[in-house]
Amino acid sequence: MAQALSVEDLLDAYRTMKTIREFEDRVHVEFAKGGIPGFVHLYAGEEASATGVGMHLRDDDRLASNHRGHGHCIAKGVEVKGMMAEIYGKRTGTCRGKGGSMHIADLDTGMMGANGIVGGGPPLVCGAALAAKRKGKGGLAVAFCGDGASNQGTVFEAMNLATVWKLPVVFVFENNGYAEATDSRFSVSCKDIAQRAIGFGMPGRIVDGHDFFAVHEAFAEAAERARSGGGPSLIEHKLDRFFGHFEGDNQKYRPAGEVARLREETCCIKRFAKKVTGEHGITAQQLAAIDDEVAKLIDEAVAFAETSPEPEASDLLTDVYIKY
C-alpha cells in the first residue's frame, strides 16, 4: 500500500510537523507569560501522527479531534494565524474568540472541531462518514482519540455503528501513555487498544507513532479501505507527549527525566529529518529553510493574535441560533 512520497511531499510533511512543533512550543512560552487564558493541551511530540494521517486527507474529508487538537487542525489545513488568535480569545480567531483552544473548528477545511468532551468526536465522524457515503465520492472521516478516550462508551458505540453501517471511518487512537495523570497501563483493560478492533469487526493495527512513514503507510491502507467501501479501521499510534497534560501540570506521575529522555530519543521530527536527509536526498539546508519559514509564520501568528481586537460585547448574544 505504500505510496511513493515525492520530495515535495516530504518537505510538506516536514513543514507541517515543524509548524505544529513551533506552534506548540510558542504557545507554551506565551501561556507561561500569561498571554493565553483557559485550559491548553499541547500536541508537541505527537506531530508524526497528525501529519502522516493529514497528508491522506482531501478537503472534503472530515476530521474530529479532541482537547489536544492544535496538531490535528494544522495537519487538516486550518490557518495558523486564525488558530493562534482563537487561542488568545480574539475576534479574528477561527471561531471569533468564542471557542478557544478546546473548540477550534473550521468546517470549510473539514475540521469538525476540537472537543472538550473526551469521546465526543467518534460519534460525530460516523455522521460525517454517512454523509460522505451518501455523496458517493469516496470521502472519509477520521476521529482522533487518546488512550484515555478509548475507554469512553461513546467511542465503543461509534466503532460498532461504523461497522454496522459500513462507514468510511478511521479511528486513530493516539496512545501517549497517559490520560491526564493516569497511566494507560492502568486504565486500558487490554494490552493494546488495537486488540479492541476484533470486537467491532474491523482491522486493527499498532503503529509506531513517532515514525511518520509508518503512520503514513498504515493510514494509506485504512483510507483505501474506507474510500472503496470496505468500512472502518482502527489504528493505534504509540507515541509520547512532550509537555504536561495541560499547561500547568506538575507531571510528577512521570518518572524524573522521562520527558527529557523522550525528547532526545523519540522525537519524530529529528527522526524524520535524519531519515530524509539520509535516504531521500533532502539537504539540511532545505530543512533549515523550512525552519526559518515556520519560525516566521509563528512569529507573525503571535503578533497577529496579540494585536487583534477582542470580541465586541454584542458578540455575546449572537450565534446561539441561526436567527437570534
Next chain:
Amino acid sequence: MAQALSVEDLLDAYRTMKTIREFEDRVHVEFAKGGIPGFVHLYAGEEASATGVGMHLRDDDRLASNHRGHGHCIAKGVEVKGMMAEIYGKRTGTCRGKGGSMHIADLDTGMMGANGIVGGGPPLVCGAALAAKRKGKGGLAVAFCGDGASNQGTVFEAMNLATVWKLPVVFVFENNGYAEATDSRFSVSCKDIAQRAIGFGMPGRIVDGHDFFAVHEAFAEAAERARSGGGPSLIEHKLDRFFGHFEGDNQKYRPAGEVARLREETCCIKRFAKKVTGEHGITAQQLAAIDDEVAKLIDEAVAFAETSPEPEASDLLTDVYIKY
C-alpha cells in the same frame, strides 16, 4: 471445574426452570385477557440461562437484570407471589406496585433490579462487586444483558472498569438473536459477543444457552475466578426467546414458523428433562410432581395478585426520599 450435581440440585434446577416457564406462560395469557398493564417482556425459552447461573449464587451475591427480568428474579430467589402482584400493580407486590414488570427488585435476595434502560445494569454490578470485594468474603455480582445491550456504551465501560479494578463480576450476554425486531447479526459488529472479551482483558466463552449443564459448568468457572480474586469474565449464552419482544409484538421479523420450530427443537426444559431422566436416574413421576407443584404455585400467585388491594393514594408521595 464441573461440580457434581446431586439429584436434589437437579430437581431444584428443574423446579426453577419450570417455575419461570409457567410464570411467563401465565403472564402471557393474563396479559391477553387484559389483567396486566404496561410493557411486559417474557423470558420463556431462556430458562436454562438464569437457572444455571442462579444455582451458583449465594444470598449475598448480587444480580442486575434487564427489562426481561422475571427469570432472573425467580432464579435469584425472589418470591413468586410478590412478583406476580407487582406485575399486576398491586400493593402486595415486591415493590408495592410502584415498579412493575420492568423494575422488580428485591435487595434482600440480592436482586438489584430489572431495568428499563438497556445497559443500565452492568455499571451497577461493578459497584456491587466492589462492595463484595471490600467485604472480602468471596462474594460476586452478575449482570445479565441481551445481544442488543451488548452495543450500549455503558456495558463496554463496565467491562473495562471491572478489569481495571479487578472486580468479581460475571457479564452474561443472553444472545437470543434479536433486540426488539433487529437481528443481532445486524447490530453486533463482530461474529460473537464473546470476541469482545479480549478487548477488555477478560476470558470470554460461548455457551449453548439451551443446555442447563453447559451454562452451569461455564458459570462455575467464572464464579470461581471471581470469588478467588481473579477478576471478571464474559459469557455469551446463545439461546432463543419463545414470545415476542414484548407482549403485543407481531414478530413479523421472524420467518414464519420460527417460534414453533424453536419451541420444538431448542426447549431447554425438554432437553433437561430428557437428560436427567435418561442419565441421572430421575423419574418422569418426580418431574411431574414438580410440574403440579409449580402449576399450583402459579395459580396461587395469580389469585393472590388478582385479589390483592391496589396501592393507597398516599403511596404516590412516599419513597421519593428517605424522609418525604
Next chain:
Amino acid sequence: MARKITYQQAINEAIDQEMARDENIVLMGEDVVGGSGSDGEMDAWGGVLGVTKGLYGKYGDRIMDTPISESGFVGAAVGAAASGLRPICELMFIDFMGVCFDQIFNQAAKFRYMFGGKAETPVVIRTMYGAGFRAAAQHSQCLYPLFTHIPGLKVVLPSSPYDVKGLLIQAIRDNDPVIFCEHKVLYTMEGDVPEESYTIPFGEANIVREGDDVTIVAFGRMVQQALKAATALAKEGISCEVIDPRTTSPLDEDSILESVENTGRLVVVDEASPRCGMAADISALVARKGFSSLKAPIEVVTPPHTPVPFAGKLEDLYVPNPDKIAAAVRATAGYNA
C-alpha cells in the same frame, strides 16, 4: 384537503412528504425500519409503535435501523447534520436521553456558538414522552424542561394532529437542532389534517380557546385537558383563555403576556415535574414582565415531585387532569386581594 387522521399518521405523513422533497433527509433510530438483518420481514415494525411504518418501502436505505447505541447514532445524526445531511433521529423514549445527552447539549446545541457562527446543525431528534401507558418511572417522563434549559436547542411539543404535521415539517426545514417531543398518549388522537404540506412557525403560540377571566397556559397533552376544564368552567361562568405555546424554546412570550394583561389571572398546566420545569418557567416570565396585570397568585398544576409510579391508580393520580385544572382555575378566579 383536510381529512381526519391520527397524530401518528400525521407524523408519518410529514416525514414522508419532506423526504420526497429533499433527498438529504435521512431517518435513523432503533427499529425505525424494524427488522434489519432478520430473515423475516425487513420492515416488520416501522418504529416501536409503528409510527414510521412504510417509509422504508419508499425510501430504502435512507431509513436506517441502528444498534442500541444512542450516543453513537444520535452523535452520528449530529455529525451528519454538520456535514450536509438533514437527519431525523429517533430517540425512542425521551427517558433514554441519559445515555446520549452529551451529543445533544454539548455538541449539537453548542457548535454554532463555539465555532463562531460558522456551523449549522439541522438535526431533528424525535422522541416520545409522557405518562399514561403504565410504563413506570423509566418510560413515562416528560424531561423537555431539561432541553429547554439548554441554549442552542429548540424544543417542540405538538398537541394535536394538525400541529404535529406542521411543526414537524418546520422542524425538518429548520437549520438549528430541534428536540421534537411526541406524547405517546396522543398518537391515537384524531383530527383534521390537510393532505398538502404546510409549516407552523416556531415561537408562535396557539390560542386554542379565547376567554376573559383566567389564562391557562398548557403544554402538549395537557392542552386537551385544559380545554376540557375550560369547557366545564364555562358552565360555571368562568371564561378561560387556553394558550398552547407549541414550542417551549423559542417561547412566544408576547401571546402569554397579552392574555394575562387581559385576564389578570394565570394557571400553568404541565405534565413535567414541577421543580425547574415549564410551569415554573412560565410563572417566572409573568411574575416579571406581567406583574402589573396580575390580580391573583399564579397557580400551577403539575404532577408531584415524584417519579412516575407504575400502578394505574397511582399514575392516574400523578398526571394532571381536568378536575385539578378546574380547581386551580377556581382558586385563582376566586382570589381577591
Next chain:
Amino acid sequence: MARKITYQQAINEAIDQEMARDENIVLMGEDVVGGSGSDGEMDAWGGVLGVTKGLYGKYGDRIMDTPISESGFVGAAVGAAASGLRPICELMFIDFMGVCFDQIFNQAAKFRYMFGGKAETPVVIRTMYGAGFRAAAQHSQCLYPLFTHIPGLKVVLPSSPYDVKGLLIQAIRDNDPVIFCEHKVLYTMEGDVPEESYTIPFGEANIVREGDDVTIVAFGRMVQQALKAATALAKEGISCEVIDPRTTSPLDEDSILESVENTGRLVVVDEASPRCGMAADISALVARKGFSSLKAPIEVVTPPHTPVPFAGKLEDLYVPNPDKIAAAVRATAGYNA
C-alpha cells in the same frame, strides 16, 4: 477551633474526617489519586485541581482512580451505594454529566421509589461547576437546575468554606443520592472553618445578610456577588436581605417566603441559564405562595440564554456581577404600582 482555610481545603478535610470515621466510605473518580499505574508518584495529582490530594496516602485503596468511563464508574458508585458502601464519586466537571446522566437520574434517583421504598442509595456525586476560568462552553456550565428537576435527587450548592465542609459531611451521611456542586472559582476562597466535624442540615437556608427593603435569593458563587451588591446598595439607603438556600432540593421555601413577606420585593440571582433554571423556580414559588406580599415584579439576574463564551471579555459579560444585581435591586426597589 476555627481557623482560616480555603473552600478546597475544607472539602478535603470533610472527606478526610468522614473517611476516618466510617470505613464504608470510598472515593472514586478520574485522577482523584492521580497517577495510578504510572512509574512516577502514584498520587501526583489528587484531583485535577488537587482537592483530594493527600487522601490516598491515608486511605490507600479506598481512594480509586478510574478510567474515563463516567457511566461505568458513576454507575459503580450507585451500585456500591445500593450494596452497603457509601461512595463519594467525583464527576470532574458537571459539564460531563451528559455521558453518565442515566445512572444518576434513572438509576440512583429512582431506586427507592421504583423499588417500593426498599432501597437506600447513599451516594454523593461531587462535581465542579461554573464560569470564570476561561474554560469555554463545555467546561463552565452550571447545570444544577437539571438535577433539581429530578425527583429523588438532593442538590447542594455550597457558597463558602464553612458551608462546604458542613454540607459535605451532611451529604456523606445522608442516605439519599446527593449531587454536590462545587464552584471552581470558590476553591481558593478563604474563610473560618472549625477543625472539628459538623453538619449543616439540608433544606435550611442561610440568611447571610438581613435587610428590609428587598430580598435577594442567590446561589453558590452568586451569594458573594449579591453581598457585594448589598453592601453598595446600603450606601444608597437600600437595605437588602440576602438569602442563600444552600440546597436547591430540598428547598427551604419558608425562609424565602418569610423574607418576601417582610420586604415585598424579590431579586433572584443565579449563574445558571435562565430558562427552567433556579431563577425561574424561585420566582414561581413566590409568585404562587408569596403573591399577596409582592409589591413589585420579581426580578432575575442570570446569564443570557447562550452557551458560555471563551474570550475573557465575553465571559465577564456573561456572568452576573454586583453591578447587574444592584441594578435589578434598584429597579424593583423603585417600582411603585
